[in-house]
Amino acid sequence: xxxxxxxxxxxxxxxxxxxxxxxxxxxxxxxxxxxxxxxxxxxxxxxxxxxxxxxxxxxxxxxxxxxxxxxxxxxxxxxxxxxxxxxxxxxxxxxxxxxxxxxxxxxxxxxxxxxxxxxxxxxxxxxxxxxxxxxxxxxxxxxxxxxxxxxxxxxxxxxxxxxxxxxxxxxxxxxxxxxxxxxxxxxxxxxxxxxxxxxxxxxxxxxxxxxxxxxxxxxxxxxxxxxxxxxxxxxxxxxxxxxxxxxxxxxxxxxxxxxxxxxxxxxxxxxxxxxxxxxxxxxxxxxxxxxxxxxxxxxxxxxxxxxxxxxxxxxxxxxxxxxxxxxxxxxxxxxxxxxxxxxxxxxxxxxxxxxxxxxxxxxxxxxxxxxxxxxxxxxxxxxxxxxxxxxxxxxxxxxxxxxxxxxxxxxxxxxxxxxxxxxxxxxxxxxxxxxxxxxxxxxxxxxxxxxxxxxxxxxxxxxxxxxxxxxxxxxxxxxxxxxxxxxxxxxxxxxxx
Numbered sequence: 001x002x003x004x005x006x007x008x009x010x011x012x013x014x015x016x017x018x019x020x021x022x023x024x025x026x027x028x029x030x031x032x033x034x035x036x037x038x039x040x041x042x043x044x045x046x047x048x049x050x051x052x053x054x055x056x057x058x059x060x061x062x063x064x065x066x067x068x069x070x071x072x073x074x075x076x077x078x079x080x081x082x083x084x085x086x087x088x089x090x091x092x093x094x095x096x097x098x099x100x101x102x103x104x105x106x107x108x109x110x111x112x113x114x115x116x117x118x119x120x121x122x123x124x125x126x127x128x129x130x131x132x133x134x135x136x137x138x139x140x141x142x143x144x145x146x147x148x149x150x151x152x153x154x155x156x157x158x159x160x161x162x163x164x165x166x167x168x169x170x171x172x173x174x175x176x177x178x179x180x181x182x183x184x185x186x187x188x189x190x191x192x193x194x195x196x197x198x199x200x201x202x203x204x205x206x207x208x209x210x211x212x213x214x215x216x217x218x219x220x221x222x223x224x225x226x227x228x229x230x231x232x233x234x235x236x237x238x239x240x241x242x243x244x245x246x247x248x249x250x251x252x253x254x255x256x257x258x259x260x261x262x263x264x265x266x267x268x269x270x271x272x273x274x275x276x277x278x279x280x281x282x283x284x285x286x287x288x289x290x291x292x293x294x295x296x297x298x299x300x301x302x303x304x305x306x307x308x309x310x311x312x313x314x315x316x317x318x319x320x321x322x323x324x325x326x327x328x329x330x331x332x333x334x335x336x337x338x339x340x341x342x343x344x345x346x347x348x349x350x351x352x353x354x355x356x357x358x359x360x361x362x363x364x365x366x367x368x369x370x371x372x373x374x375x376x377x378x379x380x381x382x383x384x385x386x387x388x389x390x391x392x393x394x395x396x397x398x399x400x401x402x403x404x405x406x407x408x409x410x411x412x413x414x415x416x417x418x419x420x421x422x423x424x425x426x427x428x429x430x431x432x433x434x435x436x437x438x439x440x441x442x443x444x445x446x447x448x449x450x451x452x453x454x455x456x457x458x459x460x461x462x463x464x465x466x467x468x469x470x471x472x473x474x475x476x477x478x479x480x481x482x483x484x485x486x487x488x489x490x491x492x493x494x495x496x497x
Contacts, residue, residue: 060197063091067201071208078113080212084205085116085181092194094118094183095163098132103177105139135166136182143178144170147198149190164188169198171206174213181205266329269321276318279309350473352496353389355428356380359417361391362398369403373412384419385426387493389473397466401430401489404463408434408487425495431488437481445479 070083081099089097097116101108114122115129135152149167167190168182181202190198286305306312359380370376405415413433420427437445446467470477474494481487 059091063087064197064200064204067204071204077209077212080208081205082113082122084201088181088198088201089116089118089183092167092183092185092198093187094185096128096132096184098129098182100133100180100182101173101177102138102180105141107133107138108177132182132184136168136180138180141178143172144168147190147195147202151188152184162186165190169202171202173209179209266325269325273318273321276314279314283309283311350388350390352386353391353394354386355384355419355426355493356382358391358394359398362395362402366399366402366406369406370415374406374409375414377414377416379416379418380428385421386496387426388496389493393469394473397469398430400463400466405430405432405434405487408432422492425493428491428493429488430491431486433486436483436485436487438483442479442481
């Protein structure tokens with residue numbers, strides 16, 4: 001069937017419109033596809049950027065976490081700073097890292113550690129160290145508030161490790177010293193984001209250094225305080241010993257008199273014994289003469305010779321004289337032993353101690369001061385419970401109290417020593433009938449160098465030293481005194497646990 005021209009033109013027109021519609025639809029689809037592809041590309045780029053940012057944030061967090069861990073650790077200060085240098089160099093992709101200390105604009109070479117290299121780690125390279133230090137404004141004594149960076153115009157330090165810039169910072173170290181951190185890297189600029197992270201790490205580092213240096217200063221101060229305490233303790237022991245010897249000096253005349261008495265009668269006894277020895281020699285010579293004359297010696301002759309020298313009396317009296325000498329020497333030995341025990345610088349050990357024996361020993365030393373116008377009544381018997389104390393130091397305390405009591409009773413009086421058992425321990429009472437004291441004097445009794453005695457008599461340290469000794473024994477001291485009536489020292493010792 002043949003179509004007419006009009007029909008053909010009409011069909012062609014329909015096909016053209018259809019083709020045009022399909023072309024527009026295809027273009028629309030292509031535009032949609034292109035837009036979709038672009039959206040996918042942009043989303044992919046955003047994801048890549050976010051991933052890169054996330055990885056960078058993770059690196060930053062890891063760097064800050066490691067920095068904080070090093071600062072908070074207990075490793076030595078030198079090791080902590082070295083770790084921070086290494087971590088910072090790796091985080092910033094630096095080729096070299098260095099920490100130095102300067103003072104008054106001068107680099108302290110002896111304080112500077114090794115240089116860190118990305119290829120060789122820590123190394124001893126003085127030439128490299130000096131080259132890096134030469135790039136720093138060490139003469140500037142002003143601290144850097146943030147990190148600074150600068151390009152390097154000099155030729156590379158190492159052809160295999162090219163560097164183009166240096167970034168550094170400074171901070172207070174100790175005293176007038178300044179700490180410096182410096183890093184060399186290939187990049188010419190330090191990104192602002194990186195600088196923020198580095199400033200945070202710097203704050204952690206400075207805080208850690210301050211804490212470490214403070215700990216060191218505290219440790220040094222503790223050592224100094226311990227040395228001072230040891231010196232004070234040594235001085236205290238020397239003071240106690242000096243005061244003891246001063247007291248002994250005051251008692252020297254009386255002690256010498258105490259020793260002189262037995263020595264005097266021992267000498268007298270020896271002179272008598274020497275006369276007796278001469279009589280024995282006379283007896284012997286007469287007996288020898290009789291033997292030579294008669295070649296024998298009758299009993300009657302022997303008896304007559306013995307009567308001439310009074311042999312029977314000599315034998316009896318010689319025994320008495322020897323016994324008297326032994327007793328005198330024992331007395332001298334006792335005095336010397338007491339003086340030796342009193343003057344000996346004993347240790348500070350507190351052991352179970354008998355107050356009864358201690359007071360008796362003190363009375364033997366100070367006893368000469370109470371020989372004539374004074375009377376001493378010692379009621380501290382063996383029933384007095386023992387305490388935890390130092391015999392030599394307590395003996396010194398009681399000697400001081402007895403000597404002071406004797407001085408207070410210048411014209412004679414009564415010294416009474418008694419004790420009272422209590423639940424918490426025992427109280428020793430040392431009472432004299434002397435001149436007594438007013439309240440103001442009592443309040444100053446234990447003050448060093450305070451004394452009511454005339455110039456040249458006493459050191460003013462006896463009671464203050466005694467108070468320190470009793471305080472070390474955990475003892476408490478109270479004083480009851482009334483003018484023209486007398487004084488009582490009450491010493492309360494704690495019981496042995």
